[in-house]
Amino acid sequence: MHVPDGFINAPVSAATGVIAAGAIAVSLRGARRELDERTAPLAGLVAAFIFAVQMLNFPVAAGTSGHLLGGALAAILVGPYTGVLCVSVVLLMQGVLFADGGLTALGVNITDMAIVTTVVAYLTFRGLVKVLPRTRRSLTASSxxxxxxxxxxxxxxxxxxYALGGTTDVSIGKVATAMVGVHVLIGIGEAAITALTVGAVIAVRPDLVYGARGLTQKLKLRVGGELVDAPDAAAEKPVPVAARSHRKVWIAGLVTSLVLAGFVSFYASANPDGLEKVAADKGIDKKVExxxxxxxxxADYGVEDITDTRLSGGLAGVIGVGVTVVAGSAVFWALRRRRTTDTDPASTASVTSSSETSENA
Incomplete structure (x- = not known):
């Protein structure tokens, strides 16, 4: 659903740019609260994984394909504020390096694909989690x-x-019907990918899933032939989070992302995605730039001067995953360090002491 330059006029594009900048500023502050010893190491990886899976267009219907948007996946795995930043990093890398999604439309794409999807998905997820049992199965279903x-x-x-700033005179009713219709089908694919990924991580390391925090299962004892909850004292003492390494999960996630982007992406559907198909059918792409x-x-997910299509696309995918994980990790580690500095009493005391020494001198 990457909007190119020319679909939305300058005033609305500028307005969404302001909205996107404001949301990112809020998310930077919010992410400092979410990024702890569990989420910080994985946030950059989540961004890279979303980049990789977005290369895997899957067929939908009538010559149309779809791909992961990633807002729901990011919000559930690392938190809504960090999720907005993850998808924004992906969109920035795609727009600047791969010419995917217009640069003047970057505010539109961040507003639509990062903010709307993350907020809607996380609110829905939290609402379902409150009324459903706190089990792995219900969390996966909620995702x-x-x-x-x-x-x-x-x-x-x-x-x-588009109704506010579309550059072509097209019936909004027809655009809405076509967009919602095809994206409901794409949503099924998005839901399957999200649920499979969330379910897989919860099965291995539920402590690393932001949306699964508080997921505990009491120890069961068989009494008189029936299973009953054991007293709290009999429950196994949990392993401290800091003592559990994230390295295996991180390596597995990175390898998976590289394989998906570098190899599996070659077999992705070549059909236009939902927005491209609707744009062509309804004529809203007449002024695309x-x-x-x-x-x-x-550009176009291929490496210049490499004629072998498979090699060119695979190498571009690997480069994209690498750049995204580095850029994302740099942002999130910086935020994590800022949070540590802000909350560390020793740091605060050191700064205060230095200030007092300077004043006395």
Missing amino acids: FVAALISVPAAAIAFTFL EHATSDSPL
Whole structure:
């Protein structure tokens, strides 16, 4: 659903840019509270994984394909504020390096694909979690529903923005019907990917899933042939979070991302995605503009001067995963260090002491 330059006029694009900048500023502050010893090491990896899976367009219907948006997945794995930042990092890398999503439309894409999907998905997820049992199965099901709803929500948001600033005279009713219809189908794919990923991480390391915090299962004892909850004192003492290494999960996630982007992406559907198909069918792409970085050596997810299509696309995918994980990790570690500095009494005392010494001198 990457909106290119020329779909939305300058005033609305500028307004969404302001909205996106404000949301990112709020998310930077919020992420400092979310990024702890569990989420900080994985946030950059989540961004890289979303980048990789977005390369895997899957067929939907009538010559249309879809791909992961990632807002629901990021929000559930690392938190809503950090999730907005994860998807924003991906969109920035795609726009600047791969000419995917217009640069003047970056505010539109962040508003639509990062903010709307993350907020809608997380609110849906939290609402379901409150009324369902706190089990792995219910959390996975909640992630499925949240992701499913987030995609047509993004389609509705795009339709609203197009109604405000569309550059062609097209019936908004027809655009809305087409966008929501195809993105409900795409949402099923998004929901399946999200649920499978969340379920897999919960099965291995539930402590690393932000949305699964508080998920505990009491020890069961068989009394008189029936299973009953054991007293709290009999429950196994949990392993401290800091004592459990994230390295294996991080390496497994990175390898998976590299394989998906570098190899599996070659078999992705070549059909236009939902927005491209609707744009072509309804005529809202008449004023589309050439991307500002269309001459990038990685434009269109291929490496310039490499004629082998498989090698070119695979190498571009690997580069994209690498750049995204480095950029994302740098941002999130910086935020984590800032939080540590702000909350460390020793640091505060040191700063105060230095200040007092300077004043006395």
